[in-house]
Amino acid sequence: MIVVKTKEEIELMRESALIVSKTLGILARQIKPGVSTLQLDKIAEEYIRDHGAEPGFLGLYDFPNTLCMSPNSQVVHGIPNSEPLKEGDIISIDCGALKNGFYGDHAYTFAVGEIDPETEKLLQVTKESLYVGIREFKKNNRVGDVGYAIQKYCEGHGYGVVRELVGHGLGKKMHEDPEMPNYGKRGRGKKFIEGMVVAIEPMINMGTHRIKQHRDGWTITTLDNKPSAHFEHDVALVDGKPELLSTFAYIYEALGIESNEEEEFRQKQLML
Ligand code: MG
Ligand code: MG
Numbered sequence: 001m002i003v004v005k006t007k008e009e010i011e012l013m014r015e016s017a018l019i020v021s022k023t024l025g026i027l028a029r030q031i032k033p034g035v036s037t038l039q040l041d042k043i044a045e046e047y048i049r050d051h052g053a054e055p056g057f058l059g060l061y062d063f064p065n066t067l068c069m070s071p072n073s074q075v076v077h078g079i080p081n082s083e084p085l086k087e088g089d090i091i092s093i094d095c096g097a098l099k100n101g102f103y104g105d106h107a108y109t110f111a112v113g114e115i116d117p118e119t120e121k122l123l124q125v126t127k128e129s130l131y132v133g134i135r136e137f138k139k140n141n142r143v144g145d146v147g148y149a150i151q152k153y154c155e156g157h158g159y160g161v162v163r164e165l166v167g168h169g170l171g172k173k174m175h176e177d178p179e180m181p182n183y184g185k186r187g188r189g190k191k192f193i194e195g196m197v198v199a200i201e202p203m204i205n206m207g208t209h210r211i212k213q214h215r216d217g218w219t220i221t222t223l224d225n226k227p228s229a230h231f232e233h234d235v236a237l238v239d240g241k242p243e244l245l246s247t248f249a250y251i252y253e254a255l256g257i258e259s260n261e262e263e264e265f266r267q268k269q270l271m272l
Helices: 007-030 037-050 117-134 143-155 249-255 261-271
Strands: 067-071 074-076 090-099 102-111 167-169 176-180 197-200 203-205 211-213 220-222 228-230 233-238 241-244
Touching: 007 037, 007 090, 007 102, 007 233, 007 249, 037 067, 037 090, 074 090, 074 203, 074 228, 090 228, 102 117, 102 228, 102 233, 117 143, 117 197, 117 203, 117 228, 117 233, 117 261, 143 176, 176 197, 241 261
Parallel strands: none
Antiparallel strands: 067 074, 067 090, 074 220, 090 102, 167 176, 167 197, 197 233, 203 228, 211 220, 233 241
16 A cells, blocks of 8 residues: 655655765775775764664664675675775665654665776666656656666667666655655556655666575575665655656765755756
């Protein structure tokens, strides 16, 4: 059952999403060769607690940390450890926060120093596919329309779309209805309704879409050990259109990247 949110609840959810956005911005300044994912995890936990929230993942389904840290061929759900990041790595960071009873949940894949152009392109295309998907989260559309758009875009670049892990409704629970796969058929699945909030999160592999799970019960890796990228936004359906609750702006500010992708997205929505 889809739990619809009131305008007031959506504003509370924006607050939770923005705590995650700001946490990712703080982390962006710290990501460099030599830093361990466990060090970054501590920074994130402290920041979230200092801002009146609780880490959203810590203890959820018994996950042991604040961040899911998935380097290189890890897709998602990697557990932070003391191994230092290396020049040329990529690191997918997924972060959750719980404030006022509502969850925020979003993710970004970072480059550690200089990365090779092929991997850079994977990151770029995966991030673009996120907006391609979000555009389809609108009145009269269905779950399959978002998945279809993401899949078509990514497979068009020769990439593999992970099947076993999906986006989801978000609210007082981290995972609410509906499931939001990154693949699908147009016009299929549950219809979107005003006031629903979802986490849309393409997990895209450079090679095969197939994955394997590690013995730790958490870490998911690509079957061919090629790199994987993960970008996630929290989005509400307001006035029949997708409204971003999370933002990458703090990341871009930290990294000195000029990007108007979110503003462009909003302008395009206004013209529809
Ligand atoms: Mg997430
Ligand atoms: Mg999620």
